[in-house]
Amino acid sequence: MRELVNAFFDERSAAQHHISSYNDFVDNWIQSVVDNISVGDDEVPDGIIQTDVEGYKIKMGSIRVGRPQRKEADGSTDYLTPMEARLRDMTYDAPIFMEFIPVLEGIEHEPEEVNIGNLPIMVGSSRCNIEKDNLEELQNASYTHEEYYQELQRLQEDPLDPGGYFIANGSERVLVSLEDLAPNKVMVEFKKRYGRQVEVAKVFSQRNGYRALISVEKKRDGSLMVDVPNASNQIPLIVFMRALGLQTDEELVKAIVTHPDMMPTVLANIEDAREEHDVADRDEAIEFLGRKLAGGQAREYRRQRAESLMDRTLLPHLGHDPAERLKKAVYLGRMARSVLELAQGRNEEDDKDHYANKRIKLAGNLMEDLFRVSFTQLAKDIKYQIERAHSRNRELKVSTAVRSDVLSQRLLHALSTGNWVGGRSGVSQLLDRTAALAAYSHVRRVVSPLARSQPHFEARDLHPTQWGRLCPNETPEGPNCGLVKNMALTTEVSEGAEGEDIRHSLYDLGVEPLEVSEVTGGDDE
Structure with a gap:
């Protein structure tokens, strides 16, 4: 050794x-x-x-x-x-x-x-x-x-x-070094809201220093809602996806549903958007977003605010160009699918302490x-x-x-x-x-951003995925115990790679690129 x-x-x-x-x-x-x-x-x-x-x-x-x-x-x-x-x-x-x-x-x-x-x-x-x-x-x-x-x-x-x-x-x-949750990665969990358990999928979308928390939540009545920065209230998922460019009910269903059991929930959400919010197409959806963000303002200003929210604030890691909106719609559909899989017991909630879900700054x-x-x-x-x-x-x-x-x-x-x-x-x-x-x-110390005054028992515990990465013994006593850690002797931190290189490597291994036409019926990739 x-x-x-x-x-x-x-x-x-x-x-x-x-x-x-x-x-x-x-x-x-x-x-x-x-x-x-x-x-x-x-x-x-x-x-x-x-x-x-x-x-x-x-x-x-x-x-x-x-x-x-x-x-x-x-x-x-x-x-x-x-x-x-x-x-x-x-x-x-x-x-x-x-x-x-x-x-x-x-x-x-x-x-x-x-x-x-x-x-x-x-x-x-x-x-x-x-x-x-x-x-x-x-x-x-x-x-x-x-x-x-x-x-x-x-x-x-x-x-x-x-x-x-x-x-x-x-x-x-x-x-x-600072330990933090991995950005641009969808994680699902149960949360307590008013004494009841709800299913939530969230992602810390990060690009060029700007970080936005986007979450999709399934309410008690089955409605799917989106939380996004700069919007004071939650916005119905179907409204968001229509505003981003998914026009027909079939496109919406294809973007979310992978199992027949999901169909009733998704169809009920589509019906609610049409009946309760009067949203049946893209223009009506953008108008709805504008009223939520800048109610009482001029129509042109409302539309501008809605488009700024979709391009700048929503999932910034996918890009700021209006051409990227369809990608964002598909991504929101994937988040909604994760929520429904968790609600129907097809998937378990993600472990925030798993080191695959962490990144070291x-x-x-x-x-x-x-x-x-x-x-x-x-x-x-x-x-x-x-x-x-x-x-x-x-x-x-x-x-x-x-x-x-x-x-x-x-x-x-x-x-x-x-x-x-x-x-x-x-x-x-x-x-x-x-x-x-x-x-x-x-120089090999790693610090967690969690508050020292809170118990955070699970975050302080040893996790199996820390084996070979973090030293199991070297941590201080007192309030910092388990939150201030040290790298193991022969730990190496990967330096990251260009996304384009990873994409080409995946294609070489047989992964097929997502054809947006599969969702929209168009010719775009």
């Missing part, structure tokens, strides 16, 4: 999961965040800052992260090492450069690359100056394994240090959430500065409108205090250096 563990850690650091996640963030996700942000009204396309200056907007281009540097009092700069940052109470961060393209009257002008702020750099990551490839580049040398260790010792760095943490104002800070995911909010604030500030310069008849120049402190200070403040976006606290913690094992343990 010892040989196996030694071989495992010869190739990996104890914090490899954090390092890989952070590298993914810097190499891919940071550009994705920029590409999906827009500032202005709702009609502004992604990657654009729309100003109130007539005919003037800014297109956001590529973004890149440099290497950690220090700037001396005489203005000179040099590369910064982690030990120097510790000793001089500095922040181990690197400049971020971004390309902005001013667009005036539809004509794109010369791009400007601007320093938009500094990004904290993880020790041991691909942007760290003491990472082997970077160190060889800086020293213009090629090192063997032993020579690399000797060079680290010369720089006063520990060759056996796991990395995976940040240095903020000289303090070592680690981002603690690592340093890269947490930094992505923080960067998205911080960069949005920077983009809004650029818009304000451009409009201010225009009102004072100054030249409109992006480089003078960018205040790099806006981004840098938000990132550093969150890292220094542990107060993260979304109201979470304690995300960033002072690295425990009591002993080497304490540091290894700290």
Whole structure:
């Protein structure tokens, strides 16, 4: 066993999961965040800052992260090492450069690359100056394994240090992994409503940092209702599915029913929508949604609110384009089917503590959430500065409108205090250096978001699916017992893959793609 563990850690650091996640963030996700942000009204396309200056907007281009540097009092700069940052109470961060393209009257002008702020750099990551490839580049040398260790010792760095943490104002800070329910996955459960048990299917639909809880519930009288954010009351499922494009009763039945026993419930819901709510086609369904969302407003505004709910709020992980509405209708039908299967005893409720239903948010995911909010604030500030310069008849120049402190200070403040976006606290913690094992343990810690004051007996218990993934012994006593856990010795966290690659792999294995024509009778896939 010892040989196996030694071989495992010869190739990996104890914090490899954090390092890989952070590298993914810097190499891919940071550009994705920029590409999906827009500032202005709702009609502004992604990657654009729309100003109130007539005919003037800014297109956001590529973004890149440099290497950690220090700037001396005489203005000179040099590369910064982690030990120097510790000793001089500095922040181990690197400049971020971004390309902005001013667009005036539809004509794109010369791009400007601007320093938009500094990004904290993880020790041991691909942007760290003491990472082997970077160190060889800086020293213009090629090192063997032993020579690399000797060079680290010369720089006063520990060759056996796991990395995976940040240095903020000289303090070592680690981002603690967060355990959460898997997004974009339908889960069914029983809930108590007014002393009675009802069946509910819910999904945390997540896309580009926006997270919406969508649920389908079967009422006592058999009616199927949908809960969606921004709607004060529940909306009948059949009304929603008609508004999304399923027109005929046959299409609705095909989207939900897989067993004859489900037919009476679904037909009763279709009849209720027609008789009680006067909804028999798509236009009537959209009008019904508009009255629910903006009763008393102008008809055009009501329709706009209904379409915004369907495209932006409902199941955002399936897309924002009106062309995706049919997919959303089929998905709601699948959720309704899960509810009926649970109600008829054909399926059991999902186990929320099963580790297949959990996801771990690592340093890269947490930094992505923080960067998205911080960069949005920077983009809004650029818009304000451009409009201010225009009102004072100054030249409109992006480089003078960018205040790099806006981004840098938000990132550093969150890292220094542990107060993260979304109201979470304690995300960033002072690295425990009591002993080497304490540091290894700290970078492999996993925290549950559940409240410590509540019993949560099942969440605190050992679950069979934690075997080989989480340590069964290492958890604190007291209120944190079972909610603060640690990864097992040889745990690896998968880094995720592109959805398109997975789809093609499934097709290669014989999975057949869903033909929407099977539901609608059309030719679309």
